[in-house]
Amino acid sequence: MTVTAPKGFRAAGVAAGLKTTGAADLALVVNDGPDATAAAVFTANRVKAAPVLWSQQVLKARMARAVVLNSGGANACTGPKGFQDTHATAERVAALLGGMGAGDVVVCSTGLIGEHLPMDKLLPGLDRAARALARDGGPQAAEAIMTTDTKPKTVTVTGDGYTVGGMAKGAGMLAPSLATMLVVLTTDAVVGSSDLDEALREATRVTFDRLDSDGCMSTNDTVLLMASGASGIQPTVEELTVAVTAACADLAAQLLSDAEGSTKDITIDVQGADSEDDAVTVGRSIARNNLLKCALYGNDPNWGRVLAAIGTTDALFDADSLDVAMNGVWICRNGAAAEDRSKVDLSGRAITITVDLGAGDARATVLTNDLSVAYVHENSAYSS
Amino acid sequence: MTVTAPKGFRAAGVAAGLKTTGAADLALVVNDGPDATAAAVFTANRVKAAPVLWSQQVLKARMARAVVLNSGGANACTGPKGFQDTHATAERVAALLGGMGAGDVVVCSTGLIGEHLPMDKLLPGLDRAARALARDGGPQAAEAIMTTDTKPKTVTVTGDGYTVGGMAKGAGMLAPSLATMLVVLTTDAVVGSSDLDEALREATRVTFDRLDSDGCMSTNDTVLLMASGASGIQPTVEELTVAVTAACADLAAQLLSDAEGSTKDITIDVQGADSEDDAVTVGRSIARNNLLKCALYGNDPNWGRVLAAIGTTDALFDADSLDVAMNGVWICRNGAAAEDRSKVDLSGRAITITVDLGAGDARATVLTNDLSVAYVHENSAYSS
Incomplete structure (x- = not known):
């Protein structure tokens, strides 16, 4: 109704x-x-x-x-x-x-x-x-x-x-x-x-x-x-x-x-932040990283691109204390490789990226999509 | 050498x-x-x-x-x-x-x-x-x-x-x-x-x-x-x-x-800015707008997306005084449609977007590429 x-x-x-x-x-x-x-x-x-x-x-x-x-x-x-x-x-x-x-x-x-x-x-x-x-x-x-x-x-x-x-x-x-x-x-x-x-x-x-x-x-x-x-x-x-x-x-x-051309719904949970603002800033920076969005479109658990995105923010964190999980697998601990990336299954539509900044107790969730071939197609032809 | x-x-x-x-x-x-x-x-x-x-x-x-x-x-x-x-x-x-x-x-x-x-x-x-x-x-x-x-x-x-x-x-x-x-x-x-x-x-x-x-x-x-x-x-x-x-x-x-998957070299000339910083901020915002980059990949002179990108910045300008040209054709004057968009030829690799903020004499140039299907392909397969 x-x-x-x-x-x-x-x-x-x-x-x-x-x-x-x-x-x-x-x-x-x-x-x-x-x-x-x-x-x-x-x-x-x-x-x-x-x-x-x-x-x-x-x-x-x-x-x-x-x-x-x-x-x-x-x-x-x-x-x-x-x-x-x-x-x-x-x-x-x-x-x-x-x-x-x-x-x-x-x-x-x-x-x-x-x-x-x-x-x-x-x-x-x-x-x-x-x-x-x-x-x-x-x-x-x-x-x-x-x-x-x-x-x-x-x-x-x-x-x-x-x-x-x-x-x-x-x-x-x-x-x-x-x-x-x-x-x-x-x-x-x-x-x-x-x-x-x-x-x-x-x-x-x-x-x-x-x-x-x-x-x-x-x-x-x-x-x-x-x-x-x-x-x-x-x-x-x-x-x-x-x-x-x-x-x-x-x-x-x-x-x-229903986002244009998307094949993935990506939930970015940022925890361990010094403030809610920091958590949102980090989440948004990850959400906007075209290289990561392309990787996820290709089912590639490229956590290095997550760290590169975090590194562009002014949030409080120590690069050697960053932890990153994808769909529950902690593939990055203390800023370096941890669990085997082959354990990460990204084949479904729903992907959760969890980031622990190790800087406090605040958290926030940002939602985004992948960057797909269909997105480019749809948006290169919108007005024609 | x-x-x-x-x-x-x-x-x-x-x-x-x-x-x-x-x-x-x-x-x-x-x-x-x-x-x-x-x-x-x-x-x-x-x-x-x-x-x-x-x-x-x-x-x-x-x-x-x-x-x-x-x-x-x-x-x-x-x-x-x-x-x-x-x-x-x-x-x-x-x-x-x-x-x-x-x-x-x-x-x-x-x-x-x-x-x-x-x-x-x-x-x-x-x-x-x-x-x-x-x-x-x-x-x-x-x-x-x-x-x-x-x-x-x-x-x-x-x-x-x-x-x-x-x-x-x-x-x-x-x-x-x-x-x-x-x-x-x-x-x-x-x-x-x-x-x-x-x-x-x-x-x-x-x-x-x-x-x-x-x-x-x-x-x-x-x-x-x-x-x-x-x-x-x-x-x-x-x-x-x-x-x-x-x-x-x-x-x-x-x-x-030689940027990955690019089909266009895009020069963004921002003029009429209150400061060089403003000009760079506006140029960078345009350079990062995925929707515009897709449009240019499709040879679509979508000046509305240029204005939408400018509008996200804190540069000094009046939305009703913005002028935009693509490859020399002023398709937007005073924030609205001007010359016929069909006059714009985007078929070559080089594209110049000229923006006049109407707010001063400062200027800056930012370079970028389009967002192409090949970019998505290349970056979704990089590590596999």
Whole structure:
């Protein structure tokens, strides 16, 4: 049921003709209340798409009554005209739904950078999407936001008397401080705007922010959480954080396993760190090492490349105290070869790299993919 | 003539049996003086190979009488035994050559990380290398340091009465703060050790340090410059810097064009920057963007990915003032589409990306390669 699992939400997904394939490309999610509390995190990229610039303004009020999302065009690097298109989209949605202004409508776009959206197709598509809104429309919305995704990504988490639902898209550019991903989360819990913001930030900090598929950061990333209050239940911020984190972790794992061209889901567990920041820094450096990612694609337990990646960071460690395991086999102890590398079985899709920095008790987990021939193929042909 | 072009040097390259192919894998370069001045820069990776740790100690005296280099094994992440092997190598060279101690001998290694060198082959190889030393032995030495290089890399620069010669190896892990590369430069100029150090640092700063093939940094990088004084000519530090920079730039271009699996040599010219540091930061971010590198492999002038890469930096710029050209066609002006992308011809090996940040007068050039199917293939099979 995705975003329509919680009470108080309707959704729709339609084909507006933005994708040349004729697939669904326009989604609408409406919060029917009684509350309209909202929180969001956006890409840290300084080159932000028009819909991100727009939505950041909307969220300043910590409220949103609807979100409209289109695939088939990122509306990024499109100048003043691009921003006008976003504004016109929000205005049309507000007019169609009634009882709200453009400033209550979050806009998300995904697809190719640098091209204007075909507004002659998008605006009529909005009319159809508004008519199609339904209490069970979540799955259609999740389909409509897909780009190179091979499957829709949805989640439902059941809390104590309330529900958190969500949908996500993203299959490349999965990177630090978010991925090229659009995520809409909904809940029927009764939540104040500060608590909602706190729960979302804590959840994304340990999930989407630690997903680094290819080191690239998008211009359009948006994670939106809307609360309707329709359940009448008010969880504590801690309870809500647990539920939202579970939803985000589930969606992050789905994004990882569907990343463009990937053949491996790689979990990097860094332990023995002096601080959580150190652990994340080391995990991210390993996640971004192209040589290691190629080796893992080839089922090669090349721990030397793990050490070379760790060595580029400023984390606290002694090079002679580094331990590295792959799928449980400690092939490197004290910075040198240990157990026989032939004991490591990398033939499956799931790979766990465990690093012990020997510098403290902090730890963190970063998720990444391998670097495959298919990744290169897919990303050398994206716009052609 | 490479490293033996300047007067006062002898060199040799032999097959010691470190490579399973039977190709040459051991090189020796000797400075016969009268001077023995030396300067070096080493990898910034904190996980340093045993020969790097050794050679850093040697260079503290700013003197070196010989350098021995082996391919077929990096001797990195090899623990105390690895360091003992390096020490034994330097001692054998000193004994063979006479008139020097182990502390006068720089050691460089390149190859697979994490395995011990077969000293039973290496030490007898040193005997043969010492016997093979010749005034015209430079080309043999340049061949013996190759790993996945497809050709030897050598250079000779003629100064006013003196000469600078050089050889390099490196075809992957070409990255910031040096590449996986070993470079030996020689000169017969008369130079004080401070001037030699200054000339080398300035030369590497604007050449090897701005070569970023795949964002990976090696454990073994070493650039060594030895001066024999045999020409009797004492250039100014400025003159010497120009000559050494020319030699380094030539070798850097050779490394770039032979990078593993590459099909494009990409020059990133960043201009209009507030500072040279900003220009380098932006150039490096573009050089490391896997999505862009895949696009260029596919001859796709995807300027949106250039902007997305710029946006991840903290350089001074306004997203609405960014201009981007590819091979001279300004496909992006003021952060949005400008000239028709179909005008861009990326079919050749050389690609120039010009970025104008519109924030000042500083500029810098960073060199990189595309990300190709062959890169993935080559690096997924390196150790198997």
